Amino acid sequence: MMALFLCCVLLLSLAVVMSVNADMKLDCKSDFVTLVWTESESEADTSLFRLGSCLPTSLTPTQAVFSVNLNDCDFRRLVSGNQLIYTNDLIYISSPDSVIRPYAHPVVCAYERPKDWYPLIYDPEFNTYGQEDLVFNFGIMNADFSGPAESTSFPLGSIIPIMASVEQQSHQPLLLLLEECVASSTPQLLPESNIYPIITNKGCLVDSKVTRSKFEPRQRPSEIHLSLQAFRFAQQNEVYIHCNLVAWDPNGLDNTKKACQYVKDKGWELLDDPAYSGLCNCCDSSCGSRKTRSASLRTDRVQNAVLGPLAITDS
Template identity: 45%
Template sequence: MYVSSVTGHLSASGVLTFTVTLMNVDFSAPSDSKVIFLGSQIHMEFSVQSSFHQPMQIFVDECTATPTPELSKSLRNYSIIANHGCLVDGKVANSQFLPRRTPEAIQLSLQAFEFVGVDSDIYLHCQVLVWDPKVLMDPTRKACSFHRDTNRWELLDNPSLSSGCSCCDSLCQATASRHKRDLKEPGAGLVHAVVVGPLKVQKPAAKTGSYEWDSNSSPAAQSVTGNYPSCGLKLCSIATRQLLAT
């Protein structure tokens, strides 16, 4: 089990605690698996708790993978979530946000990968955002998954408003009606950085093919079918994934 938490002040009268937990397949409990197989699904839950009674909704604003615990010192990185909540990894892999069970938590399933030529653990550097759930959806406060079968983006919290995810392929900017306060202003307390890891990813015993990314992160090799070893509490998918430096 890997858990990362960080505490920050929302106001003078309250404290927010953000937690990231690797979960089992049905999200009923933290995962007790010590190994994540390349190509299998990583089940993650981001949650927030407060010391005061106020409705909150959590989002993952961005998330970048590196082979180092410090993002600024890494020469390699790969964007998983970018552009204010767009799960861009879903365009090339089996990764998506999952239906919410509560506004204070957000869950995602991420297909495990490795960096080509790097024998190292994986660290996920994420920015999480908390906002009032009563506030209308904004291009900078959203959770969007890409469905490759339909070649469309879908808004997690209201699929009927998925047009709000159309900016995921360009640049997502705040609407004119957005509150004037800058969420990333020092002391605002609504955006916090969390680090998940180290994630120990291992190759399956039987080679089943791979996804490799070039410098533009486009698929350079397609998956081939094969047999996976038992993955314990984690579901195994068909393809393994390898990432080149970006």
């Protein structure tokens, strides 16, 4: 499925932990990963390690081994330039009475993107990403959203038209949502990256509270149009927009699957049906997880996508 393997692992401790003598080895193959965590002088319980949502595939008292497919374990995928990047976290969940605190290590596998990974339509204004039986589109549009933009340069304070869509093919009808979006001055999101939140809290357009950014009325459920006010970020003229695109059951909106924006003098409003804007009440606090739906009704697909670089100019 994937071509040349470039680099495989980035290890950064995300929590201050007690002294642990350990070694982590990561082998990134074309479509699966083997990760071996070895404890030499520690009281850690190797059964409490997780790679994303996956349990170890084999265990010894000092070693946790994961041999998993890149499509499993909640690996996050990012297509950026000529790289295809998969990220996850190795987590030690720790029991409440343990002397060892929970901790985590990021896990990164990076590959050269095969030329046939997705059809390049307009670069860098418009990208297409394939995932199973769905095709996601994410791009910069012209002012009336009728076609791709001819330029990625925008005056400070102007409107950047962004469109995301999912091609359903033989799939049941789907609703396209933007779950999370952030701006960064880098094409890859790393633990040390500076970010500016645009959409957070499972679909809340927080940028609409302080700017002219807004969702445009839908033309069809499988598309979403975002008018984003251009801004300069982290003293840089170039900005990258990173988003999680979600394809979801149109009849399954709740406080974790929604598109909400802030309307002056009205408050938070649900894009798809203002009568149910109560789903947006959590946007100023925390939008918690929903009760698990029947597996036969679950239709969500998540695609990580990035736009940029966008040039923000003074005039």
